[in-house]
Amino acid sequence: MWEVVDWFKKLVPVVVAAALAGSWWFLGNGAQTGGNVPGEQRVSTVEVSRGAVERPPSMTTAARPSRVLAHYGFGEDGYRPFAVLDFGTAVGAALPGTVVAAGEGTVKLECSGRTVLTYAGLERISVRPGETIGAGGPLGLAKGPVTLRAERGGRALDPVALLWPEMSRFTAEAGVVEKEREAIIRRAVREETRPVRNPAELEPLFREAAGEAGLDPELLKAVAAVESNFDPGAVSSKGALGLMQLMPETAESLGVSDPFDPAQNVRAGARYLRGLLDRFGNLELALAAYNAGPGTVERNGGIPPETREYVRKVLNVLESGN
Known part of the structure; x- marks a missing residue:
């Protein structure tokens, strides 16, 4: 029996030495290769609330959508309190803030100014509640449309108009109107300058138009005299057109x-x-509204200061009969 014990004592140092040698070989060779098992792709890991999400290091997040698929507000299918957006694969935060909720495909981000952004439709979430994230920081992955709600002080806002106004449908509609207006002005500029008409030649026209509207023709002529000096081709610096300078x-x-x-x-x-x-x-008041707009007169509760001279001129022309 003592022979067996002596043999075991001699074997233990050999086993320990072999184990230590194997460890040193693994650490040296493994560290040089990055610690990967042969055949595996290197990935970066982002912590999440339920473990970790792996994504290739080359993947970049998109804090700005590439397309607006459905706008906030009223549409053909009724009222929509959110926007539907296409971010691509990796979704980033539009604003810096603190994650107040994350799970079940949704991330809620509390930003400055009492603004809250809620992203829904994420496939994999890459943030935890309580985590602070910067603008453009990764929120998660998406394989389809993402819905985005925006609130400020508990009141719903249009997230696209708030964050990316150039992509808002209201900005697009305003752009169309502005382009149409510019086209009219360019047309006026391109046309040959029309000679100022003799007011006497326009007399029948003023009388007929005034009769149809139940106005004094002299009043109509006085407005045209001050507005355009009877020039049918007149274009003001603000884009008003023609004899009566209509916007x-x-x-x-x-x-x-x-x-x-x-x-x-x-x-x-x-x-x-x-x-x-x-x-x-x-x-x-009617003359002031003709020149400055009815809304301006109503907001001022009377004739705006910048319009008083215009009203005075029209009344002077009307009184003089010229």
């Missing part, structure tokens, strides 16, 4: 197809002035 949107609302056609322009101007007289019940 493009006003002319369109009055059915004018060619604002430089004297007949169309004067008839529309007469109808517009008639409507302002009925609305304000006062000639001076």
Whole structure:
């Protein structure tokens, strides 16, 4: 029996030495190869609430969507309190903030100014509640559309208009209107300068338009004299057009197809002035609204200071009969 014990004592140092040698070989060779098992792809790991998400190091996050698939607000299918966006594969935070909830495909981010962003539709989440994340920081992965809600102080906001206004549908619609307006102005500039018409030649037109609108033709002529000096081709620095200096949107609302056609322009101007007289019940206020816009007059509770000189000029022309 003692022979067996002596043999075992001699074997233990040999086993320990072999184990130590194997460990040193593994550490030396494994460290040089990055510690990977042969055939495995190296990946980076991002901690999440339920373990870890692995993604290739080359993957970049997108804090700005490539497309707006459905806008916030009312649409054909009713009211939508969120926007539906295409971020690609990796979704990043649009604003820096603190994660207040993360799970079940949703990340809720509390940002400065009491703004809260809620991302839904994520396949894999890469943040934990309580974690602070910077703008563009990874939130998770997505294989399809992501919905984004925005709130400030508990009130819903349009996330696209808030974060990426250039992608908002309202900005796009305003751009279309502005392009149409610019086209009209360019057309006016391209046309040959039209000679100023003799007011006497336009007398029948003013009388006819004034009669249709129930106005004094002298009042209509006084407005045209101050607005354009009876120039049918006049274009103001603000884009007002023709004899009665109609803004493009006003002319369109009055059915004018060619604002430089004297007949169309004067008839529309007469109808517009008639409507302002009925609305304000006062000639001076109506003239101020014709020049500055009815909304400006109502906000001022009277004639705006910058419009007083215009009203004075029209009344002087009307009184002088010139």
